[in-house]
Amino acid sequence: MKFRALVLVVLAATLSVFIAACGNTGGGTDNAGSQGEDRSFAELEEEARGTTINLSIYGGDEAINAYVDDYVTPRLKEEYGITLERTPLTDTADAVNKLLNEKSAGKEEGTIDLVWLNGENFATGAEADLWFGPWAERLPNAEYIDWESPSINRDFGYPVEGREAPWGKAQFVMIYDSAKVEDPPKSMDELRDWTAENPGRFTYPAPPDFTGNAFVEQALYGTTGEVEPFQQPFDQQTFDEKSPEVYEFLNEIEPKLWREGETYPESSSKLDELYQNGEVWLSMSYNPQLAQRQINKGLWPESTRTYLLDGGTLNNTHYVAIPFNSPNKAGAQVVANFLESPEAQIAKQDPNGWGDLTALDVDRLPEDVRKEFSEPEGEATLPADELQENRLPEARSEWLLELEDGWQEKVLKE
């Protein structure tokens, strides 16, 4: 805890020095990150033709990789003459770190044109002025997006301000095997009882894994019974008051987890593997269509079902952003616009492919296109309106960072 406080002090000091430094030199250097786009889209298209775009994107999901490689890449080539190169990342933070290094080295021409991200990665980059913009609200397809909605114009509470374009939405869901589990636990209290009755049959990915973070956050909402305080700017006092409950709960169930909580799966794909092997009977995902896809592929038992927690589950929007030193900002915007097009969004929603929820506001689309965004199919998937009605907002990034650190200190190490 002491170490943590020290880090915060150093961070604050660093930032103030940094801001002061920017103030001193602000007039002299033209920073692309603060200027934004002023060319027309036709000009951008013209400029982008025949160029190459590097898309840095989390590479751990085969369905996403396949969507990019088999759907997006050939169409960009055909329609816009753009060659898309996909750089797989194990963690999006790696790309942010790379950009931070380049910023510090004064490298004005980078290698990344477009990054897939949200949450703390966007916020950290924005603090260090890593993102080009504003540009995202000027795209032709931006008219299908509800920029007034806080779930779009705020990314985990951080103002987007046109520096990233919405690509899709995710909602946290729980997964269970109905052949082994009759009545899955729908609240943290029920989960406590369930793990006691079924020792070794539940676990969650270790934060800072994305899904692991989400589970701990969901546990925070569940144990405190509150959502609203965590939508406000971070407040240490509130955190110190509220957070012990969640850690107490997680420590209480720990001995009843897989491998008695001595270790945790390091990623959500590792958890999925445990579920697939029948070692655990519950899983979780940020993709509401994952269960159906895995069944269709024959990887998971037919009896797999998706369910929601009482009181709702987390949902968030994911985006693409253009780094300050992207060598091809025009091309990056053309690609982002294509990703937001109704046809690309419809293909993205295919449950046998990625199965990602659309970022578009379907009511803004022409009548004939609207029908294409049909109900998801399959017994393991929940209806769209059930998901819609049970949405909870994510806590702001600062809360999540504290929550993760606290998990390391109070749950993992104790």
Next chain:
Amino acid sequence: MGGRIKIALLLAPALLVIGVLFASGLFAAVVQSLGYMPAIGQTEISFGAYRDVLTDGDFLNSFLLTIYVAGASTGISTVLAVLAALALRWSSERLSAIVFQLPITIPHLVAAVGIALVVSQTGLGARFAATLGLIGEPAEFPALLYDRYSVGIILTYVWKEVPFIALVVLASLRGVAGELEDVARTLGANAWQRFWYVVFPVISPGIIAASLIVFAFTFGAFEVPYLLGKTYPTILPVMAYNEYRDIELTARPVAMAINVLIALITAVFAALYLRLAKDLGRG
């Protein structure tokens, strides 16, 4: 004189690469560990990161785990390698080449995944045990991965390093040792005496050098513990990596401080070990 220049010229390219890549990397690590990062406006030199690391209980836990993993891997590998080399010393070159050289060509990463497939609770080993009726549930198979005793990591290292040490030992065994042993035999030495007084002194420099390399490698290696290790504590290189990829830039000096400490600790161990070897040689 001409000979010396020739040696210098021949060494220059290798030294240049080592100098530029290794030394400058180490230099950058030291600089960043002292908190010097102009990019985020940090230009003051401080030992804060070292203080944080060294007073943090996590570092000690990781350090002890790293010593344990590196020590156990090196110890077990060395003993098995010497035995294997002695067993195969009279065999054909061809056989020992297959036995020892094949595993050396396989990357650590592949070896780690292979071991994981065999010893995980739903792996080949567990399935085999279930077929024999030894276990009913996957969880009944002993947990050898991500476990407290780092069994999976040590197994991988032993599998990879035994052939390496054995090859070195075998080379010295096939040299002068055989002839010296024959001499000892004609003088009436028994098998144990021949090994302890004749063979062992000949092969011990090779054993020491090879096991030192293995220790230094396993102490600083990242990929196997990253794949097969427990979430906490982790070995030092994994701890440094976790700090490095922390989204908060202020964690960077801490990551670099850990890296510098890894380098220092390895150097100290190497020095102590070589000293010990020298004393042994004299004794």
